[in-house]
Amino acid sequence: MSKQKNPQCRERIVRYEGLARYEHQCTRQGKVERDGKWYCGQHDPEAVRARREAWDDAWSKQRVINQQQQAEDRAAKAIYLRLKALRADDPVGLFDALVKGVEPDHAPPTKGEEKP
Numbered sequence: 296m297s298k299q300k301n302p303q304c305r306e307r308i309v310r311y312e313g314l315a316r317y318e319h320q321c322t323r324q325g326k327v328e329r330d331g332k333w334y335c336g337q338h339d340p341e342a343v344r345a346r347r348e349a350w351d352d353a354w355s356k357q358r359v360i361n362q363q364q365q366a367e368d369r370a371a372k373a374i375y376l377r378l379k380a381l382r383a384d385d386p387v388g389l390f391d392a393l394v395k396g397v398e399p400d401h402a403p404p405t406k407g408e409e410k411p
């Protein structure tokens with residue numbers, strides 16, 4: 296008595312070579328039956344769905360990481376522009392910009408504006 300083989304996977308495989316389109320049925324033996332149709336492990340609709348959800352989750356996490364990185368880049372650029380705009384002879388304003396992250400308001404008075 297021989298063991299009965301499952302039907303062939305029903306998935307249609309499509310590939311393109313230039314403008315030519317080739318289509319054939321998956322050659323693997325069916326592993327699981329879904330709604331009366333047989334699929335191999337790769338084309339099992341539930342496995343396909345699980346892979347897609349894992350992919351979507353990974354992309355969602357990567358999107359959050361990218362947004363955080365972009366926000367950090369913008370902040371770094373803002374600091375850079377602030378420092379670039381500072382005058383080299385304004386150490387107090389430079390300190391405020393570096394430590395407090397505020398716009399410099401300690402620019403040294405220009406000659407003629409000094410308080411009495």
Ligand SMILES: [Zn+2]
Binds near residue numbers: 305306321323334336
């Ligand atoms: Zn298959």
